[in-house]
Amino acid sequence: MGGPFEAPHLNWWEVLVQQTINGLTRGAVFALIAMGYTMVYGIIELINFAHGDVFMLGLFISLFWFTMLGVTKTLSIAGLVTLLPLVFVLTMLTTAALNVAIDRVAYRPLRRSLSFMLENVALLWKGPAPIAYPDVFPSVDILREWFGVDSAIFVTTKDVLVIAATIPLMIALHYFVTRTRWGKAMRATAQDRETAQAMGIDVERTILVTFFVGGALAGAAGLIQGMYYNIGMWWMGYQAGLRAFTAAVLGGIGSMGGAALGGLVIGFLSAWSDQYISARWTNAIVFSILILVLVFRPHGLLGERAVDKA
Amino acid sequence: MLDLADVHTYYGNIRALRGLSLSVQPGEIVTLIGANGAGKTTTLKTIIGTVRPRRGTVSFNGTRLDSLATDRIVRLGIAQSPEGRRVFPRMSVLENLELGAFARVDRDGIAGDLERVFTLFPRLRERIAQKGGTLSGGEQQMLAIGRALMARPSLLLLDEPSMGLSPILVETIFRIVQDINRQGTTILLVEQNARMALRVAHRGYVIQTGRIVLHDTAAELLRSDLVRKTYLGEK
């Protein structure tokens, strides 16, 4: 992921703004993965360790679809409105199906073990070396080229892409969970499985839907990640999964808003830490802040206090 | 309407029901009374399909229930207000009620039933946006019954509606149970409070260690020695 941004002519506030933008894009990806974590956790109370790897495979799978559709270089405008949405849909469907398959194969067992297996699959599929992801999305320096502003701050169309793809997904997810039948079924199942069943909810199907949606989000995140950074590594599932899981816990596990917030917070923190302290310490810093937050708010930032009824 | 014939239900190796038979006719309030652990809740769970009988048959209006999935059973017109109320704690009163109608698709009918529930339980209308977990015990019980009614069941299963409620609320709840029945819903009532249950019911069954040991009209049961000694605590 992006190293410290070092350009000598930037003054301090430009650095801050730049790093905050970097943090926002990073955080958006974490947030998407974290929401999948939190959803699955809410419904089956199991940490789906394989989730980070679904994200990683999402990147590889999106690359596969791009290749299948013959896209190897930067898309034209026409391609952006036709092929890109198509790849989004295809990737999300594939990872959603994959996530459902994970649920079916290893419904009760520790999901961590599955994560190892998925990492191995990626390792064998693409080899241990990082793979190059074609620069399918045009990168334009927006401030300079579109607005003619001569600024040291660097905002590209890719940053816009991340935000433009993430926010609608979040809104759609929020709508899905609070308004739709399946969303309500999901929440009911998460709160009381047996009673949900007695309401006529098909609990097994609901769990399946949860995995499906979570997988789709992870796939979208993988695709975005690939287009943004143009590189993929088989071990990145672990790192991203860890960050995203941390984000979910930071926000309060089980809470969708919390996962989104946690993702952003972690994105900002890691970007700032890369800049102002040292990238080498970023992991330690992120976790230290997480620990501090949990010590003072044991249920995360937005987590609902589990009422311990006596 | 509902028929259980020689039902045997197990939890692992523990025998919970040992050849239980009972029937409910349309329009009745039938009560099932017995000690804790006698198998009352298991009977209801066997009917609604959250546990499966190992032997015997459960049928409802001629349809075999014992191999149907719970969501199918609910669609046939059976709803339950579970023991301990089990409202969804992080959902509003309205959402809880809407979930009760999960298996239905008739929007107008649902709106009408919502109105009916609010008429029966005006307290729920006052708390419509409140989260289920923040309601008092009595309000939760009302919500649990209201939620079951939202499925517009022809048969309503009530599991210990009086548990943990103050005397005045117990009275209210039982009065409403009778109202619901008068509006045409058949009720199978499981109760610890045998006196109250037999006062509102038409017929009753006494269950001991997974078997029916006595059944009769409610009035007769109130007079029987077994019921008076064991379940009414009279000397």
Add this chain to the structure above:
Amino acid sequence: MKRALGPAALVVALLLYPFLDRALGFQTVHAVSDGMIYVLLALGLNIVVGYAGLLDLGYAAFFAIGAYAMALLNSPVLGSPLYGHAWSFWLCIWIAAAVSALLGVAIGAPTLRVRGDYLAIITLGFGEIIPVAIRNLGDITIDIGGFRLVERLNLTGGENGVNPVGRPYLPGVPFETDPMPWYFLILVIGAASLWAMNRLRDSRLGRAWMAIREDETAADCTGVNPVSTKLLAFALGASFSGFAGSVYAAKLTAITPGAFEFQVSIMLLCMVVLGGAGSLRGVILGGMLITIFDRIVLSQSTSLVRWLGRTAGVPLLASMDLTLWRWFFFGLGLVLVMLLRPQGLAGRRRGATALAPAEVEPVAAEPSAPPRVEAIPEWLRERAVSPSAGPILEVRGLTKRFGGVVALNEVDLVVPRGAIIGLIGPNGAGKTTFFNAVTGLVRADGGRVVFEGASLVGLRPNAIVARGIARTFQSIRLFPEMTVLENVLVGEHCRLRATVYGAVRRPPSVRAEERRARERGRALLAFVGLGGKEDDRARNLPYGDQRRLEIARALATEPRLLLLDEPTAGMNPRETETLTDLIGLLRRELALSVLLIEHDMEVVMRISDRITVLDYGTRIAEGTPAEIQRHPRVIEAYLGTGYEQELAARDVPR
């Protein structure tokens, strides 16, 4: 005889193994010794995960601390203040264990009130932070405003690690050249650890860990201090890890930060889970299986597959490296074990079914015998005497708000010594909140709670239990996977004194204490009518028995005031009567004071001396049962008009 044969054979096999290995030329002693270090680690982790039930995802951090403590003391890196003064291995292993334990306390103290999965992520965080710190502390430059405070200081060896680490010295023992002394050294450490853990498990502390694992709130309200108990598990687990780490460092003679990554924590966790958390045998089995598989089977089969590939001319097979697949195989194996034996290979089966306790309706109880005066345990009589005069509990102006809701509004309540006081009121009136505020589960926003002349405000639940107040819960909260006797023994926890040292060494005083505790527990169980069920799992008891066990557990804390929250809920009239008799007997014979929440008016009216009525958090009435029954506000808010008829129907004396 037969039972002793298995372990004896195992000991002989372990002792003979290295010689056999040498004779046959296998050269596996090295790998097996390494494996044993991992088993030792897994055993330490088992204290945290298996006994205390705290999911620790960063256990390798303590392993790293142990290894680095050894390495830095024994072979100081350039720049460290210790440079040039290598300390003896035999001293360093103790220091390493102590440093790890201290770190365990330092990490645990602020974080252990965080529960469940949140704690897991905290441990995971530390597991990540420690290797990062070790990596980066190899080259520190602190530059403040152009003034270099520290320049290129090397504390940990950084990415390159520490090399060499000195080996132990014993006259005449070739630690440098021969794997065999290592094997025996690790075997001795492992056996000693195993022995200590075994004794810890069967002690007062072991029971406290299990109680915390089963139900932390109930344990707290039974006199177990959850924070110090968890901290102890953390520190002990860490010190075993420190031992293992220090031996590991000396054996390898070189360590790098890469050896302590998250994957190691996970592998250790796999060992514990695979074998069965909480079972020593299981953990050893799990650890052995995984390390043997990892160190021997994978590399051997790689050679085999390559040989096959070469002979058959399949280039894919010839270049195959199965060690790259290790996580795949771990994952597969774990999935299989979890599917076939969810409790682990050697784990204790959790009850007859996989159902949660609430889902099983226990079989109906046989009619319970009424409690007898003669059966009251003698020791309970001795303890029951109160030291001071005046009311035993005095509550003034107790107030509690949850958000905007006033749950308790300036409630006054006095329990005279030896009295039974009823607390009634509509649902949601604040009765249980009142209990929670008195027992320290929730912190009151105002008011005084004075027990035997001393204020209880601000005390934790376990401290209040130690003062002499015990309680039961509305929804029964036992330690479901523990036996009936163990449940009562947890109740005695705060009256017992055994320490870690005592639990491991078992001096005569500790043995006597433990024996006495068991005798008392049995006597108490016989008294409440649970004699003969001491060894049943609590979750398998019928409902009525569970209620009585909860009361027995409360009595075991030697209370002078007993708080009962709806004790007869869900009981039939006969069970209710037995229980009512029991409460009366306790008061009469033991001068025990009782505060009682109850909805069964017959019970309340019959045994209460006085009754307090709450409505919307406010006291609306207080008086004798007869006064309360006629009180217009009580009838309006709680009893209802139908109550009159009901009383008439039941011939309750008025």
